[in-house]
Amino acid sequence: MDSMTIIAVASIITAGLTIALGSIGPALGEGRAVSTALASLAQQPDAAATITRTLFVGLAMVESIAIYCFVVSMILLFANPFWSFAIAQAAQATGK
Amino acid sequence: MHLSPDDTIYWQLGFFKLNATILYTWGLMLLLVVGSKMVTHKLSMGLHRSRWQNLLEIIVTGIAKQIEEVGLRQPQKYLGFLGTLFLFIAMASLFTIVPGYEPPTGSLSTTTALAICVFVAVPLFGIQEGGVKKYLKAYLHPTFIMLPFNIISELSRTLALAVRLFGNMMSGTMILAILLTITPFLFPIALHALGLLTGVVQAYIFSVLAAVYLAAATRASNVKLNAEEPD
Helix, strand or coil, X not given: CCHHHHHHHHXXXXXXXXXXXXXXXXXXXXXXXXXHHHHHHHHCHHHHHHHHHHHHHHHHHHHHHHHXXXXXXXXXXXXXXXXXXXXXXXXXXXXX | CCCCHHHCEEEEECCEEEEHHHHHHHHXXXXXXXXXXXXXXXXXXXXXXXXXXXXXXXXHHHHHHHHHHHCCCCHHHHHHHHHHHHHHHHHHHHHHHCCCCCCHHHCHHHHHHHHHHHHHHHHHHHHHHHCHHHHHHHHHCCCHHHHHHHHHHHHHHHHHHHHHHHHHHHHHHHHHHHHHHXXXXXXXXXXXXXXXXXXXXXXXXXXXXXXXXHHHHHHXXXXXXXXXXXX
């Protein structure tokens, strides 16, 4: 396998693994956060506005981790610097 | 693969490129400014007021109440900054209903610019509230060993603000584009609605986080005053 193939295979596999593994943690965390928020809403319904607002802010912070993994996998697939470098080198080699 | 509106260039002169991001950002700004000017041209304090004035009043008082609930004592001071953040980001994502429009917040440049605005505004308001010494002392707050960690956390939460907004907006438009090539017509509409919802939620999150950072910076200056007040 030459270096271009290795770069392509590694990028594709890593992109898939990144988003797959990176979504597990935030999903579990968000589920627990929502369930605790529902329990406290049932206990104190008149604090509903504060609980809901805090829940949304907390969910956004947890979601950020999944977004980071998504951005990394998009970069690997569509804006991959190693791939561009390999393509430029191959174009230079065939140009000569 | 069309990753961001930066790729669509309408006009070029030297190194200045008029891309879709700049066009849509300025278009939004024009719309917001001209619209507000036209509505607030003749304000009425009586019982009869135009529906647009009503709408703007609902929005402004709603934002002021949210700012106060987050912990900032005088919401009038911060209403301009935080309200503008919320309105700009919310309008930027709500206008995706218009065909041919791409949200300018789907480009990392715009979200980084907004995050840098927050990064600059936090020390500005903190120093305006309590003075330079009190604000700088807050960095040594639990112990002075925490100084590098406090600085790093300042930088990392700015980065997190930018990437969070960019990731949400970009993923919305990209998933829509991909779905349109696979199962057109019904499923993309549901996902478009979800994209609108996440756009408004992300606008709210961005401004609430900015308000929380401002509250932390200004409360640090008043930490002795608020010691007796119940929270």
